[in-house]
Amino acid sequence: MSPLTELLQQRERLSASELLAQIREGLEPSPARSGAGAAIHQLLLDYFRLDEQASASSFARAFKRHPQTAQTLLRLGQEQGLTELGALMQSVMAGQPRPSGAFQQALKEQTSQQPGAQAFLQGFAGVAFASADSEAEIELSLAWQALEDCLLDHLQPHAELIAFDWGPTLRAQRQREAAVQAALARHNALQLLQELLQHPQPEVLAQPSEYDIEHEGAAPQQVAIAVRHLAPLEARPPALAAQPAAAAQLLAVYQALNGAALFCTDAQDLWSAGFLLLPAQQWHEAAAEMLDWLLSVDFQEEPEALPSWVRSAIPFGKIPGDASYWLLPVEGPFAGQVLLSNEDVSAEQVRYASFDAFIATLCLQPEQVLGCGGYISYASAGNAHSLYPVGYRSGAG
Incomplete structure (x- = not known):
């Protein structure tokens, strides 16, 4: 081929x-x-x-x-x-x-x-x-x-x-996918998350947008932003195990780690996180908010067209500032895969083939997740330009 x-x-x-x-x-x-x-x-x-x-x-x-x-x-x-x-x-x-x-x-x-x-x-x-x-x-x-x-x-x-x-974009994409698969061949998603949580001196690497570099004179150099990883956020609820088989990978993580605030710029403020793994206790409220948005916006004219599998999907994650939720359907054509609610449900497209693949990407290539939608940004010196995540590093290498 x-x-x-x-x-x-x-x-x-x-x-x-x-x-x-x-x-x-x-x-x-x-x-x-x-x-x-x-x-x-x-x-x-x-x-x-x-x-x-x-x-x-x-x-x-x-x-x-x-x-x-x-x-x-x-x-x-x-x-x-x-x-x-x-x-x-x-x-x-x-x-x-x-x-x-x-x-x-x-x-x-x-x-x-x-x-x-x-x-x-x-x-x-x-x-x-x-x-x-x-x-x-x-x-x-x-x-x-x-x-x-x-x-x-x-x-x-x-x-x-x-x-x-x-081309360069596709070669880079294939290399990222190969790195994720290689990591999952050695470690499961929980192990990758636990390693991330132990990273010493974690930093997000950020850069101005291409527009600001090309048209506003922003310096193209990457800037290191110090961050913290916080977990778990809650004790595991007793009813967590009562989920369909398609949620097995998610459950394997949540049975040991019920929520996390990752890539926080302020350890005292969870909403400074680059990504929130929501505690299971918040899934119900998150699902209601997600459905309300979809029915008010994407499916406003045809609410009956909202796929039935969305109602039982687990909204497990969120980028602060974004109305979308990262969700895992537990039934239907996308069971066990990961979608971004406000973009992927109406388009019927998948972001990640599995929860493990999503977690591995979040740990190894966090800019691929944090960069979705442009909601995560940092101020440059003098607040001249916004800086957007393009990489990650820590004292662990």
């Missing part, structure tokens, strides 16, 4: 734009070694140039600069039945944009349903629909993923032929 074929097997888990970003990193700059797949290889290269131009300026300018690529993408969409998108693309390419008005109508309906947000939405509408050009650009950006899916469909049969190798 080629690396590209392996990557495309993640289509159910990753969006088309995420996959294309990774393909761009690993695609050879010339189609010469792709043989019978050279044509689709060249189309990918051309697509990346068009997409970069669209991101930097507008679809109208991108179509004008890359007319042949735009025509090829238009044909791909039409072959897949994307007639409305095709008509919109044609109108923009002809310099006479004709938006369908679907987004404008949806925004009007949302405005009528949310009176409190009316002023904001009306202000946004005043800018977004100031001209046919701006409205068409918004409609194109919203519909573009459908065209990206068409491009991936076109690529799939040629994946074994395309000259592609893992």
Whole structure:
């Protein structure tokens, strides 16, 4: 199996734009070694140039600069039945944009349903629909993923032929996954957590955002932030063992360690933690809060669409400041796996294949967890910039 074929097997888990970003990193700059797949290889290269131009300026300018690529993408969409998108693309390419008005109508309906947000939405509408050009650009950006899916469909049969190798991002991801698996082959999750709790002089390594480095003159050097790990937070409740088999890995940890505040910048303030393993006594309250958020936001219009397995899932962890909970379903298609509630439930995607894999990542590569959502940050000298977690170290090495 080629690396590209392996990557495309993640289509159910990753969006088309995420996959294309990774393909761009690993695609050879010339189609010469792709043989019978050279044509689709060249189309990918051309697509990346068009997409970069669209991101930097507008679809109208991108179509004008890359007319042949735009025509090829238009044909791909039409072959897949994307007639409305095709008509919109044609109108923009002809310099006479004709938006369908679907987004404008949806925004009007949302405005009528949310009176409190009316002023904001009306202000946004005043800018977004100031001209046919701006409205068409918004409609194109919203519909573009459908065209990206068409491009991936076109690529799939040629994946074994395309000259592609893992790019830097994917190589780093695979190395992290291999490190987690190697650690779990030697230690269980509880042992890894107990080792973390004993680390002398633990420090989170933090850095300004790429934007601040590139546009605000922030120094790119990593800064060491002293932290503490605190556990357990509560005694183990007697009813803890009464959980389904899918919770076995979680129970193995909680029977010895009922909650922890990890990566705290203030040992007296648990909410200064980078991650909270919630005591089992708090699961019920956390579940109620999680369900309330999902039903009020993600499933507001169709509460009956909330998957039944969510109601029995265990919300075991939280990043302070984030409304999401890290949860472990105990039944249904994701039983025994780990999801982030406000992002993964509606998308039906999994973050970690098991509770052990999550804990190992939290202990070995905490920035992968602490960095989710951008809620954990630290002040730079003089409070000039926020610093975000990019690594971890301790006196233990």
